[in-house]
Amino acid sequence: MSAIMIKEFRLPDLGEGLTESEILSWKVNVGDTVALNQIIAEVETAKAVVEIPSPFAGVVAALHEQPGTVVEVGKPIVSFEVEDAAGVKDTAGAEDTAAAKDTAEAEDAAAADDGGTSPVERGAPTPTLPRREPNLVGYGVAPEPEGHPVRRPRVFASAMATDAPTPAAPAASATAAAAPTPAVHNGDRPRSTPPVRKLAKDLGVDLHEVSGTGHGGLITRDDVRGFADKAPGVEAVPSSVPPAAAVTLPPSGVRETRTPIKGVRKYTAAAMVSSAFTAPHVTEFLTVDVTAGMELLERLKASREFAGHKLTPLTLVAKALLVALRRNPTLNSHWDDANQEIVQFHYVNLGIAAATPRGLLVPNIKDAQDMGLLELSEALASLTETARAGKSTPEDLSHGTISITNIGVFGIDAGTPILNPGEAAILSIGAVRPTPWEHNGEIALRQVMTLSLSFDHRLVDGEQGSRFLADVGAVLRDPGMVLTMV
Numbered sequence: 001m002s003a004i005m006i007k008e009f010r011l012p013d014l015g016e017g018l019t020e021s022e023i024l025s026w027k028v029n030v031g032d033t034v035a036l037n038q039i040i041a042e043v044e045t046a047k048a049v050v051e052i053p054s055p056f057a058g059v060v061a062a063l064h065e066q067p068g069t070v071v072e073v074g075k076p077i078v079s080f081e082v083e084d085a086a087g088v089k090d091t092a093g094a095e096d097t098a099a100a101k102d103t104a105e106a107e108d109a110a111a112a113d114d115g116g117t118s119p120v121e122r123g124a125p126t127p128t129l130p131r132r133e134p135n136l137v138g139y140g141v142a143p144e145p146e147g148h149p150v151r152r153p154r155v156f157a158s159a160m161a162t163d164a165p166t167p168a169a170p171a172a173s174a175t176a177a178a179a180p181t182p183a184v185h186n187g188d189r190p191r192s193t194p195p196v197r198k199l200a201k202d203l204g205v206d207l208h209e210v211s212g213t214g215h216g217g218l219i220t221r222d223d224v225r226g227f228a229d230k231a232p233g234v235e236a237v238p239s240s241v242p243p244a245a246a247v248t249l250p251p252s253g254v255r256e257t258r259t260p261i262k263g264v265r266k267y268t269a270a271a272m273v274s275s276a277f278t279a280p281h282v283t284e285f286l287t288v289d290v291t292a293g294m295e296l297l298e299r300l301k302a303s304r305e306f307a308g309h310k311l312t313p314l315t316l317v318a319k320a321l322l323v324a325l326r327r328n329p330t331l332n333s334h335w336d337d338a339n340q341e342i343v344q345f346h347y348v349n350l351g352i353a354a355a356t357p358r359g360l361l362v363p364n365i366k367d368a369q370d371m372g373l374l375e376l377s378e379a380l381a382s383l384t385e386t387a388r389a390g391k392s393t394p395e396d397l398s399h400g401t402i403s404i405t406n407i408g409v410f411g412i413d414a415g416t417p418i419l420n421p422g423e424a425a426i427l428s429i430g431a432v433r434p435t436p437w438e439h440n441g442e443i444a445l446r447q448v449m450t451l452s453l454s455f456d457h458r459l460v461d462g463e464q465g466s467r468f469l470a471d472v473g474a475v476l477r478d479p480g481m482v483l484t485m486v
Helices: 103-114 174-178 194-203 221-230 263-278 291-301 313-327 373-388 462-477 479-484
Strands: 004-010 020-026 039-044 049-053 058-063 070-072 076-083 281-289 333-336 341-344 350-352 354-356 359-361 402-406 425-429 433-439 442-456
Touching: 039 076, 194 221, 281 462, 291 313, 291 442, 291 462, 291 479, 313 350, 313 373, 313 402, 313 425, 313 462, 350 373, 354 373, 425 462, 442 462, 462 479
Parallel strands: 350 402, 402 425
Antiparallel strands: 004 076, 020 039, 020 070, 039 049, 058 076, 281 442, 333 341, 354 359, 425 442, 433 442
16 A cells, blocks of 8 residues: 655756746645646746646645745745655755756647648657656656657648648649638647737637638738637737736825835846946947838738738848848857857847836847748747747747847837847837938938947947948848848
8 A cells, every 4th residue: 555755846946047936826725636747836037937837646735835935946835745656756856956848749849830740750760758757847747658659640731730640631722822721620729839829818719710821721810810809709909019017006195115126127137237337338329211121011011921920120120130140240249257258159049128017028039040031020929929928938038149129119219228138239129200301312201210239349349330230220221232231
């Protein structure tokens, strides 16, 4: 007969050497029976909100910390009553606090979202999943599969992902491919990306009822919003412009309010003070006639390739920045003070400052230098939606090499942005405004934007910063200039 024993679960290091996290909420109560990998708590680190799964199957014996409490890494937060028969390894030790992801599941999700094929579909031998011990980083633990394959075989017909083997469908004609492809409600998951599925969930939209207008019937954000606008009883679609922060009026007679400094605000404050007083900032400004660039965006929106994709001035600026970095690589570097070295990055992890309910976050697009305009637009939309939903991971917020902050969405023309710590430059883009401007020897009403570039003068000389800013402006002024710059 199995004995009952108490297992303590200690707060793990959730990434990047963070030393503490705040308990936001418990998803279980004392006495509840929990399953392996069941979400038991939601915690907030200095960078992200993370869901914590249970490393054990058993009964909750005690909750050691209350919501709102800031807990140091390694401190017990919950105890479980578990049977001492399965021989489950205690994961509360410090040696088990390293991050570990289920690579097979990640590849499967990527294949489903990108319309690709998994190793099963390519005819590779079906691997078996070895027994994994519980870990402490929020990814949970996989029970022993006893010989089951890592992934179910999956076949794609007309670029539509399905969750079970089906006969391959004949190739669709060019005319049929151009038309929106309705999602088939036969138990298969409609083809979409994770941010689109989250948006549909938030709006109460069943993706099986939505017709995809993207490539190969891919359901896009605009498809979901359009369906939500027409469907009765569905929540209103949120505006693309960031909403103003809700203001709560204090009770009558209260003259001041004190709020503890913690979470994102604490991390942001420390990072900005460190950056401002460590890196010698220089800021330059350039006002540009971006009429041609805005006209290009409108043409692209009307094209078949970009149908259903969100194209904004930020998309074009991001691409212009990537082009300019090829000619001015010093702006994509890092000052390593500890080793007295200048680190030149040969990749671009493009940070995008996002205003979220939790505060300012700067998640970054990994390897943005390899992306075309279409991929960049998808990555930008996904990144900002994830950040505003509070689902950015520590990895999303780490290892950036250069950043953009879009103050134009708030109607602001220019500013002097502070560098994201560890980066050599940050580009601020202002609002696009109709402005009287000299054009072809005459005064005309043109679309005008102001760019503000702050850079670390230890890494970037004035000439280099000026050339970079001029190159960004040249692409926005005349997108055809890209042909002369790459």
